[in-house]
Amino acid sequence: MPAAENADPAGRPVWDPAQYLRHAGHRARPFADLLARVPALPTDPPRIADLGCGPGNVTAHLADRWPTAHITGYDNAPEMLDKAAAEHEGPTPGGGRLDFRPADARTWTPQAPHDLIVSNAALQWVPGHAARLSDWMAALKPGGVLAFQVPGNFAAPSHRLMRSLAGSARWRDRLADVLRHEDAVLAPEAYLERLAGPGRTADVWETTYVHLLAGEDPVLDWVKGTGLRPVLTALADDPGAREAFLAEYRAALRAAYPAGPHGTPFPFRRVFAVAVKEA
Structure with a gap:
């Protein structure tokens, strides 16, 4: 069994950077759309933090937008940080620097004011993350920006079928409590209410992408890199059970996401949310 799927003694999902990056192009598009709405930052060179940086592939795009920036990617998954540091850490072509550090978003607070705190598809893994938004806004320089995007698809078939199967009689003893539910993220209106107010402006929106995926069972391949990680971790010590779960889930996904003539939609x-602290 791949080392990346060995059970973690702390009970957290174990990540596989290679699996996650199999759909890197589709996963990076929302980050580009998020950055397109980020205004000019207050200082140069700016100080930037990326919360939940994963393997660092999108963190590196921050140096394209702000070449002189000192950018730090934070994550609590050692396998992701190792990949990020090996491929992206060091001086950037524009004179800035990119580095990666371990941190837990539930407790992370910057030691100095930042120009930009950004997070791409990570806060849905952080219970109570909405309560941290005011802390991160307070940690910004005047004119600084908090920008994040989170999946809003927990009611989609890929998640509903996963939770239903995990809660079935065959699997509930091992899996009933390992998956996230629909309340993992807030509604856009709720994020806007928390971010807007005196001394700051907020822009919150939602987008539904229709990714056209190639290959056999591509939706299963996608979720094996993200949402299915808690299940793969919980069953890592029992390969037979893991394959049995995947077989049931694969059949359900094929029915929910039928392949078309050009791929699987x-x-x-x-x-998405972008909040600016007034200068």
């Missing part, structure tokens, strides 16, 4: 809703 995979609708994916995401929620």
Whole structure:
């Protein structure tokens, strides 16, 4: 069994950077759309933090937008940080720097004011993350920006079928409590209410992408890199059970996401937010 799927003693999902990056192009598009709405930052060179940086492939795009920036990617998955540091850490072509550090978003607070705190498809893994938004806004320089996007697809078939199967009689003893539910993220209106107010402006929106995925069972291949990680981790010590779960889930996904003549359409809703602290 791949080392990346060995059970983690702390009970957290174990990540496989290679699996996650199999759909890197589709996963990076929302980050580009998020950055397109980020205004000019207050200082140069700017100080930037990326919360939940994963393997660092999208963190590196921050240096394209702000070449002189000191950018730090934070994550609590050692396998992701190792990949990010090996491929992206060091001086950037524009005179800035990119580095990666371990941190837990539930408790992380910058030691100095930042120009930009950004997070791409990570906060849905952080219970209570909405309560941290005011702390991160307070940690910005005047004119600084908090920007994030989270999946808003927890009611989609890919998640509903996963939770239903995990809660079935065959699997509930091992899996009933390992998956996230629809309340993993807030509605756009709820994020706007938390971010808007005196001394700051907020822009919140949602987009549903329809990714056209190639290959056999591509939706299963997608979720094996993200949402299915808790199941793969919980069953890592029992390869037979893991394959049995995957067989049931694969059949359900094939019915929910039938392949078309040009690939398999995979609708994916995401929620975006950009909040600016007044100068």
